[in-house]
Amino acid sequence: MIDERMEEQAALHVLGVLSDTEAYEFKKAMKADPELQACVARLSVATGALAGSVPIAEPPLRLRAKILAQVAPVQKTISLPERKSGFSLWLPWSLTTGLALLCVLFFAQDSRLRQTISEQEKQINNLNSLAQSLSAATNNLQQTVLALQETNQIGNLRIAMLNSMLTDLPKAVAVGLWDKDQQRGVFVVQNLRPLPADRDYQLWVIDPKYPTPVSAGVFQVDVQGNVRIQFKTDKLIESANRFAVTEEPKGGLPTPTLKNLVLIGG
């Protein structure tokens, strides 16, 4: 049974206001006491909620790339062979001139070796930079591969990347895949804002055969703003030129409300 004092210490611990000494003692006590651990876990629900109750502030997009680049695998450094501290340690000055010349030759080789290593290091740096710059492209590629994985059919697939039309949600992104043969598709969304219960996102397929976009149904996103749906349309789609997502009243509308355009792409 945890006494009131320990409960108090636990509360101060989860708020991060124990002094260094108190924190040390508390952590020691916690390590040996599963009940105290459970108490901390339960209180951290409250501090987590407290932290999240501040007004929302989105970090700038460039920061993500910067941070990801910072945790790139540590570049291996090539250690250079240790240099001798002086000729006298290993080369008695009484050695012949021939040996001295040999030494000069070694120094020349050492210099060339250093130059080679330096060039290789530069190449490694360049490759690392290239790998980082390709990471975004790789993400897109992953999505494409998923599409192939989902349908197991490469032909007759229409793959479209949709970008955000919302200035306050620039990270929102989606990929639409349409299988013309099967007349069905897969739609993957990330980073959209969850909607209130009386609103839905509505997916549209734009086919030049029809004067207005064809509804592909409504959907909601999870709390992270993500969702993966499979969809069909009421009308036969001959050419899924573009996809769009609008925000509509619950259940959707027969035609899109263009001022509520959220994502579009093709």
Place this chain on the structure above:
Amino acid sequence: MSLCAQTVFVRALPIFDARPAGNFLFLTKPVNELEAQDRDTELLRLIAGGDRLAFAEFYDRHSTLMFSVAAKILNDAGEAEDVLQETFVQIWEKAAKFDPKLGKAASWAAILARNRAIDRIRASQRRSRLAEAAGAAHAIAAEVSESANETLYGHDKAKFVHSAIVELPEEQRQAIELAYFSGLTQDEISKKLNTPLGTIKARIRRGLLKLRDQLEGVL
């Protein structure tokens, strides 16, 4: 990279899991807190093993919360960016230290960002400014249009959490907010509120317990 190798690669990404579908109309992923917690724990395990994709996903899930906390404490977006960067490097290096028995990953990440922000304030000796700021206005406004909790729990739950906090007795809420957001020590809070230290500790304890009781089962 071969197509086959790429296929194996993408299977590690949860959002792209290829579950068999019973029908083809609007199958949305269910919101499941437990699932989210498990995912966070798994991500931190992968990060501890040096998985950059897992790190990127963890960033996407929690950077808004962490940045919001840092921005609130520092009241400076530029410094909050520095704090977010430092905290994520810390997560990259110390992910193995996360213990799911001691709470949710989101709370853990938030407190890491909070501690970094407070350290920064202390290092730059701006405590007086911060204390004034914390005293002048509560960290959590009575009315807030959108809180960082929305990114974690959705609109309705975030609203519920906000209500639970603002409905705490004033003296408990004040002590808790000063403790979490101001960087003041227990003694300094006691002096600032002109209240004995023991009373401050008791208020913090009672307030947090009350909040915990309200939120348990909801979050």
